[in-house]
Amino acid sequence: MPTQKADPPVTGADFIKAYRLMLVARVLEEKLASLYRAGAIKGGVFLGRGQEALSVSVGIHLHRGDIYAPLIRDQAGRMAFGDTVLDTLRTYLGSQLGPMRGRDGNIHRGRPREGYYAMISHLGAMIPAVAGALLARRLRGESGIVGATCIGDGGTSTGAFHEGLNAAAVEKLPLILVVANNQYAYSTPNARQFACADLLDKAVGYGVVGHKVDATNLEQCLATLRRAIGAARAGGGPQLVVGDLLRLVGHGEHDDGSYVDPALKASPVGRDCVLLAEERIISENWAPAAECAKWRQEAEQEVNATVDKVRREPGPDPEDDDWAAFSNSEFAEHYAGL
Amino acid sequence: MITYLEAIRLAQEKALSEDTRVFLYGQDVGNFGGAFKATKSLAKEFPGRVFDAPLSEDAIIGMAVGAAIEGMRPIVEMQFADFSTCGFNQIVNHAATLYYRTGVPCPIVVRLPSGGTSGGGPFHSQSMEALYAHYPGLVVMTPATVEDAYGMLLQAVALDDPVIFCEHKFLYYHLKAEGLPESVLPVGKARLARPGRDATIVTHGAMLHESLAAALDLAEDGYEVEIVDLRTVKPIDTDTILASVARTGRLLCVSEEWPWGGVAAEVISRVSSEGFGLLDVAPMRLNAKDTPVPYHPDLWSVHRPTARSIAEAARRLLHI
Numbered sequence: 001m002p003t004q005k006a007d008p009p010v011t012g013a014d015f016i017k018a019y020r021l022m023l024v025a026r027v028l029e030e031k032l033a034s035l036y037r038a039g040a041i042k043g044g045v046f047l048g049r050g051q052e053a054l055s056v057s058v059g060i061h062l063h064r065g066d067i068y069a070p071l072i073r074d075q076a077g078r079m080a081f082g083d084t085v086l087d088t089l090r091t092y093l094g095s096q097l098g099p100m101r102g103r104d105g106n107i108h109r110g111r112p113r114e115g116y117y118a119m120i121s122h123l124g125a126m127i128p129a130v131a132g133a134l135l136a137r138r139l140r141g142e143s144g145i146v147g148a149t150c151i152g153d154g155g156t157s158t159g160a161f162h163e164g165l166n167a168a169a170v171e172k173l174p175l176i177l178v179v180a181n182n183q184y185a186y187s188t189p190n191a192r193q194f195a196c197a198d199l200l201d202k203a204v205g206y207g208v209v210g211h212k213v214d215a216t217n218l219e220q221c222l223a224t225l226r227r228a229i230g231a232a233r234a235g236g237g238p239q240l241v242v243g244d245l246l247r248l249v250g251h252g253e254h255d256d257g258s259y260v261d262p263a264l265k266a267s268p269v270g271r272d273c274v275l276l277a278e279e280r281i282i283s284e285n286w287a288p289a290a291e292c293a294k295w296r297q298e299a300e301q302e303v304n305a306t307v308d309k310v311r312r313e314p315g316p317d318p319e320d321d322d323w324a325a326f327s328n329s330e331f332a333e334h335y336a337g338l
Numbered sequence: 339m340i341t342y343l344e345a346i347r348l349a350q351e352k353a354l355s356e357d358t359r360v361f362l363y364g365q366d367v368g369n370f371g372g373a374f375k376a377t378k379s380l381a382k383e384f385p386g387r388v389f390d391a392p393l394s395e396d397a398i399i400g401m402a403v404g405a406a407i408e409g410m411r412p413i414v415e416m417q418f419a420d421f422s423t424c425g426f427n428q429i430v431n432h433a434a435t436l437y438y439r440t441g442v443p444c445p446i447v448v449r450l451p452s453g454g455t456s457g458g459g460p461f462h463s464q465s466m467e468a469l470y471a472h473y474p475g476l477v478v479m480t481p482a483t484v485e486d487a488y489g490m491l492l493q494a495v496a497l498d499d500p501v502i503f504c505e506h507k508f509l510y511y512h513l514k515a516e517g518l519p520e521s522v523l524p525v526g527k528a529r530l531a532r533p534g535r536d537a538t539i540v541t542h543g544a545m546l547h548e549s550l551a552a553a554l555d556l557a558e559d560g561y562e563v564e565i566v567d568l569r570t571v572k573p574i575d576t577d578t579i580l581a582s583v584a585r586t587g588r589l590l591c592v593s594e595e596w597p598w599g600g601v602a603a604e605v606i607s608r609v610s611s612e613g614f615g616l617l618d619v620a621p622m623r624l625n626a627k628d629t630p631v632p633y634h635p636d637l638w639s640v641h642r643p644t645a646r647s648i649a650e651a652a653r654r655l656l657h658i
Contacts, residue, residue, distance in 0.1 A: 104439045122427050127397075132406075133405060163394035170392055326474075333573075
């Protein structure tokens with residue numbers, strides 16, 4: 001095994017940049033939760049609380065031209081990749097002006113033409129899609145680009161996870177597959193999900209490089225994802241990153257998560273990565289506490305102003321929608337009434 | 339003479355030669371040339387653009403979706419139509435929904451070697467067209483002639499929407515044509531395969547040829563049966579069907595699929611609701627038996643409609 005060079009340090013500036021994205025995601029999701037409780041969101045709300053450090057570290061190391069297919073709890077990574085508070089709220093609140101135009105909602109949003117894929121709900125499905133996108137780029141002679149997608153502990157049990165990772169490994173594609181082991185798939189604990197000692201064990205089985213990270217620790221997440229994404233970009237083939245953390249909310253806002261083991265909440269895995277990051281910034285003297293509070297205020301102002309704006313925007317008009325599932329409009333069926 | 343199978347190979351060769359966005363991906367499609375040789379010599383002819391996939395239907399179709407988003411035109415082969423159920427999720431939930439959800443089209447072609455052959459058995463014989471036609475966003479083609487196998491596959495590659503291309507294995511080797519067509523009917527247009535005046539048979543795929551044979555049998559009794567070859571199951575050409583029923587007043591739908599919710603049921607539904615007044619008698623249909631497709635040739639040969647059973651059904655329709 002080649003000797004691994006020591007990673008360059010994560011600088012205070014890197015850390016703060018990531019932290020501020022996490023903070024926007026956290027504040028935005030707190031607002032989404034309150035909007036959900038107020039009945040302002042017609043569909044479900046699924047939050048990434050506790051997952052921000054791992055998620056942001058994926059998006060922040062991707063470039064324009066890379067491919068990113070985030071999953072349910074990746075608000076922070078989405079913000080880092082270039083998604084906006086505005087697009088997020090437009091999708092949750094069903095604005096006609098958002099990228100999904102009321103046709104799909106909440107976390108099922110993206111701008112595929114910009115390399116930002118819109119997940120389907122069927123877990124694992126985005127893994128082969130990103131692999132295929134990378135294959136297409138290779139066929140076109142493009143190099144130096146990568147594709148990243150995320151999954152949870154539950155999603156590792158799907159056939160699509162297996163098929164997608166295996167096919168990507170066979171083709172040695174520059175895929176980064178990030179597993180957020182947040183201990184529960186809805187209510188199902190790890191013990192009922194897999195029998196291997198650690199999800200990282202899967203890497204050797206697929207013949208891909210594995211990386212393990214304490215996903216409550218932003219510095220570790222940033223360093224690990226920088227290394228994994230860099231390795232994929234340099235031609236090292238698929239990279240499997242497994243981060244341990246605890247989902248600090250229910251599966252969705254409809255779920256109180258009462259089944260979560262209190263011992264896990266009290267353990268190191270149950271720590272809040274946003275609070276830990278803030279403590280680190282202050283203890284390292286990268287910024288004073290007042291500055292952190294100001295960043296939070298700025299995030300709250302942006303989120304609140306955007307909510308006010310989006311709530312005044314029109315929803316989709318059933319009369320105006322072209323109801324087109326085909327890009328060739330002449331193929332449409334007309335049996336649903338006028 | 340060009341076989342139906344060779345027409346499919348030649349269409350892929352032409353697509354690869356004319357459009358650099360096209361590539362082929364599927365099990366054994368590379369140097370081996372495919373389980374049926376539908377991609378024979380293409381890997382050699384187009385290096386790096388025709389390659390083998392693992393036994394992973396979900397990944398094969400999922401990768402095609404991703405490649406299509408990036409602007410490519412993948413043609414993927416399911417070794418048998420039956421195995422497309424293992425990639426069903428990517429077809430119906432990913433490829434089929436992409437345009438409606440995101441405004442980005444998904445120009446993939448999924449080739450399904452379809453339908454029954456003697457000895458194929460329950461898992462190498464299925465007709466999946468109605469299943470896929472049920473989902474919004476999928477074009478479902480069922481070519482019944484050598485000319486259509488060629489022309490429609492090229493149309494499928496050119497379309498921006500995902501196409502389920504149901505090529506019939508029973509026709510692969512014995513169906514032959516003198517040459518390749520200069521032109522092809524527009525996508526979604528049915529073809530009058532045989533003119534007639536006494537009854538209309540609406541059919542597709544291998545059942546076209548059984549129906550044509552039945553029509554010859556009936557012609558000996560002096561009855562002229564008109565036959566409509568649907569060509570494309572979705573979109574379906576209701577106008578051509580209604581025009582034929584308007585001429586004949588009698589409708590028999592023949593399909594190799596299982597009866598429940600199939601193409602025949604759909605055609606009868608449309609004619610009943612939109613052309614009720616055109617019908618002189620209740621429409622009829624003939625499907626495969628409602629069991630898995632049997633293995634033994636003696637069972638298989640009566641499981642699906644045949645020229646004989648079609649002629650018998652047509653005689654009942656004509657009250658002979």
